[in-house]
Amino acid sequence: MAKSEPYDVIIVGSGAGGGMTAYSLTQAGLKVLMLEAGRDYEPKTETPMFNIPADAPLRGVGTPDKPFGFYDATVDGGWQVPNEPYTIAEGSEPFLWWRPRMLGGRTNHWGRISLRFGPLDFKPKSRDGLGYDWPITYVDLAPWYDKVERLIGVTGRAQGLFNTPDSPEGCLQEPPPPRAFELAYARAFAKMGIPVTPMHAAVLTKGINGRSACIYSTPCGRGCSIKANFQSTTVLLPPAMDTGNLHIETNALVYQVDLDKAGHAKGVSFVNRVTGEHHSAAGKVVVLAAGACESARILLNSKSSHFPNGLANDHGIVGRYLMDTVGTNVSGQIPAMEGLPPTNDDGMSVEHTYVPWWGYEKQLRKEMSFPRGYHIEIGGGRQMPSMGLGGLLGGDVLTTGDALRDQARRMYGSTMSFNGRGEMIPNENCYTELDPVVKDKWGIPVLRFHWKWSEHETRQAGHMVETFLEVIDKLGGKPSRDYSTDGKKAISKGGEIIHEVGTVRMGSSPKDSVVNQYGQAWACKNLFVTDGAVMASSPDKNPTLSILALSWRSSDHLATLAKRGEL
Amino acid sequence: MSEHHRVDTGAPEPEAAAPATPYRSVIDRRTTLAWLGAAGIAVPALAHAQSPNDREKAVVEGKSAQGYGTDPEMVKPKPAPWPRLMTKAQLQTAALICDFILPASGKAPSANALGVPDFIDEWISAPYPAQLADRPIILDGLGWIEGEAQKRFGKSLFDAAPADRAALLKTLTVKPSDLAMQTPHAFFRRFRSLTIGGYYTTQPGFKDIGYIGNVARASDPGPSPEVKAALDAALTKLGL
Numbered sequence A: 001m002a003k004s005e006p007y008d009v010i011i012v013g014s015g016a017g018g019g020m021t022a023y024s025l026t027q028a029g030l031k032v033l034m035l036e037a038g039r040d041y042e043p044k045t046e047t048p049m050f051n052i053p054a055d056a057p058l059r060g061v062g063t064p065d066k067p068f069g070f071y072d073a074t075v076d077g078g079w080q081v082p083n084e085p086y087t088i089a090e091g092s093e094p095f096l097w098w099r100p101r102m103l104g105g106r107t108n109h110w111g112r113i114s115l116r117f118g119p120l121d122f123k124p125k126s127r128d129g130l131g132y133d134w135p136i137t138y139v140d141l142a143p144w145y146d147k148v149e150r151l152i153g154v155t156g157r158a159q160g161l162f163n164t165p166d167s168p169e170g171c172l173q174e175p176p177p178p179r180a181f182e183l184a185y186a187r188a189f190a191k192m193g194i195p196v197t198p199m200h201a202a203v204l205t206k207g208i209n210g211r212s213a214c215i216y217s218t219p220c221g222r223g224c225s226i227k228a229n230f231q232s233t234t235v236l237l238p239p240a241m242d243t244g245n246l247h248i249e250t251n252a253l254v255y256q257v258d259l260d261k262a263g264h265a266k267g268v269s270f271v272n273r274v275t276g277e278h279h280s281a282a283g284k285v286v287v288l289a290a291g292a293c294e295s296a297r298i299l300l301n302s303k304s305s306h307f308p309n310g311l312a313n314d315h316g317i318v319g320r321y322l323m324d325t326v327g328t329n330v331s332g333q334i335p336a337m338e339g340l341p342p343t344n345d346d347g348m349s350v351e352h353t354y355v356p357w358w359g360y361e362k363q364l365r366k367e368m369s370f371p372r373g374y375h376i377e378i379g380g381g382r383q384m385p386s387m388g389l390g391g392l393l394g395g396d397v398l399t400t401g402d403a404l405r406d407q408a409r410r411m412y413g414s415t416m417s418f419n420g421r422g423e424m425i426p427n428e429n430c431y432t433e434l435d436p437v438v439k440d441k442w443g444i445p446v447l448r449f450h451w452k453w454s455e456h457e458t459r460q461a462g463h464m465v466e467t468f469l470e471v472i473d474k475l476g477g478k479p480s481r482d483y484s485t486d487g488k489k490a491i492s493k494g495g496e497i498i499h500e501v502g503t504v505r506m507g508s509s510p511k512d513s514v515v516n517q518y519g520q521a522w523a524c525k526n527l528f529v530t531d532g533a534v535m536a537s538s539p540d541k542n543p544t545l546s547i548l549a550l551s552w553r554s555s556d557h558l559a560t561l562a563k564r565g566e567l
Numbered sequence B: 001m002s003e004h005h006r007v008d009t010g011a012p013e014p015e016a017a018a019p020a021t022p023y024r025s026v027i028d029r030r031t032t033l034a035w036l037g038a039a040g041i042a043v044p045a046l047a048h049a050q051s052p053n054d055r056e057k058a059v060v061e062g063k064s065a066q067g068y069g070t071d072p073e074m075v076k077p078k079p080a081p082w083p084r085l086m087t088k089a090q091l092q093t094a095a096l097i098c099d100f101i102l103p104a105s106g107k108a109p110s111a112n113a114l115g116v117p118d119f120i121d122e123w124i125s126a127p128y129p130a131q132l133a134d135r136p137i138i139l140d141g142l143g144w145i146e147g148e149a150q151k152r153f154g155k156s157l158f159d160a161a162p163a164d165r166a167a168l169l170k171t172l173t174v175k176p177s178d179l180a181m182q183t184p185h186a187f188f189r190r191f192r193s194l195t196i197g198g199y200y201t202t203q204p205g206f207k208d209i210g211y212i213g214n215v216a217r218a219s220d221p222g223p224s225p226e227v228k229a230a231l232d233a234a235l236t237k238l239g240l
Helices: A016-027 A124-128 A138-152 A180-191 A232-242 A292-301 A360-364 A401-411 A455-474 A544-563 B003-009 B029-039 B043-048 B052-061 B088-101 B116-125 B129-153 B162-173 B179-200 B203-209 B225-237
Strands: A007-012 A032-035 A246-249 A252-259 A265-272 A278-288 A326-333 A374-380 A415-422 A431-439 A445-450 A527-529
Touching: A007 A016, A007 A265, A007 A544, A016 A032, A016 A232, A016 A544, A032 A278, A124 A360, A138 A544, A180 A374, A180 A415, A180 A455, A180 B225, A232 A246, A252 A278, A252 A292, A278 A292, A278 A544, A292 A431, A292 A445, A326 A455, A374 A455, A401 B088, A401 B179, A401 B203, A415 A455, B088 B116, B088 B129, B088 B162, B088 B179, B116 B129, B116 B179, B129 B162, B129 B179, B162 B179, B179 B203
Parallel strands: A007 A032, A007 A278, A032 A246, A278 A527
Antiparallel strands: A252 A265, A265 A278, A326 A415, A374 A415, A431 A445
């Protein structure tokens, strides 16, 4: 589609939120302009399928240029983006902000774990008095989860577990069988009375919509040239383009929502990251889906006589209630896994099974020292050898020659990595705001972060470590690195799990929220937000599937209002 | 004394029997062009700059090293663009240690045949924090070994008798009680770790360690009955 201003809708961002919004709105016949801050990206030709570490500089290890490794799909991104700084307030705990600069955003490299939030997750305050309830229930979002799972393809199987929703018949694809290490840890967890269940992963085990099934090789984090996993660039944007209703501009870094005299959105201003030229685009509706923090930054930088404190921010809530996922890790070396016959453990690269939170009932009876739960993601098996192998083959006497070769063959694949992913409760000390001094290369004020975990999270992290030590012990193994059972030391840094949400939260009243249940700004009816910024809480379940479901639901509502002429 | 150590000493050591052969760098022309390009060497210098002897010259004349950037070509990666820092002599010492750690064995090639010394050179020459931290550990360690060879044998490590060379390197494999040996041991531990990583991340390394993945499959059948039986036996022993 050629440029045709004013567009019906301008979408800022092309990841899970922006991609789904574009998919939905273009199918509804609306003319859409999508602005993406990063460069164009084509997974079909750019994914390093089957490359091995020896083909890459430094055997592919992570560097400041490519923090998750040379082959990670992320383009021009990481914990720092050149020319686009952010700051941490004095006295704050650390906060890290991961950003890519590419079409499709973080959906290109994400972990593909796709867990529905459960009924309790939408009503946390009603559950235990902490945090804030959502303006919707699980029942409101369930049909949209159904639609998303059918569209993108998600593995899994109904298990009937508490607050871990099953999907209706026909939504999920058959999960692949557990690998040897997954069979092993399941038996240890069973001894502890903790169920292990098939993973819900956005990976196709059966081809759909012209996309191939998984070929059980080459890691998902590189992206997938055969479209076997979910990326906005392979699943959402191509059908949106096929409608003829979508125009995409890349390298377009949006910094402001433009308003008309009445205080309605009339478009956006952006800078071309390559040329440095400033532009504006006109649209009847503006949707922000730039990522929770970037969307908040755009609102805060959109100051006007109507909104001197930033757009839709008279109450000062934009940027508040910033949340991430609680994380920690313990790895163990398990002698029982040594010397198994060679077997192909590549699998679908995402974990085939996981451990959902098992302590809901105990927490409801107030029998645990922390109020919210976590699930466990476990890595292991005979993965493609990496530079990490040298650390495994240490010891007081360093083998060489054939003894080293024997040791390598025996111990390879015998470690397991236990990763907790837990709910964080929003608190007053975690938020973002504009830095009063620092600006980016183009003169736009940058974000300043404030972070402090509460005891709800640090105690949970401590419990994770205790659990992992117990299961490693049951497996007859030993932790392979130093660890701390002190949750304050064990807990991840803010932002480190890359699940930041909550900065433009939804609610049932304009007094204590920025947007309504459809992501529509209370203070500006033709402005919507469809990324993780709208979340009122941050359950342990990874947010992407819920961002997709919420953005589809919001976009559907937006299209209805637009057709009625109500925006 | 660990089981590994007993295995290690129970048979003649091939590394002790083999006379030293000069390490032939497996660095290719494409790589040389890449690091010379990055160093800003003028084109006419290329013809002269391809032997490791000219490495130092390239570094001295060149600009400060750059990384591969935030958007490198991934499908067909270009060679690391930074100039290599090891001298020909250092590379030769590194090769002797690599050959002590992983000599050829049966059908499995040696670390040197896979160019692991060049990989270690690439590693310690890289402009990133983790590799910059390794640089003095590795270069100082190579220097210590050569100094020790001169002290003990009055010869370079290369010219030392094979048995002497192996004996010297062998002293580094055991965690020392002697304070003076802790830095050399830490060097060897790191060097060995880089050698292992460099070796097993190649196709021959995959074959030797028993990694049989990275091949497209129509389905994932899960572990074979043989694997399941072995696992079941191990877990049953643990009472699981």
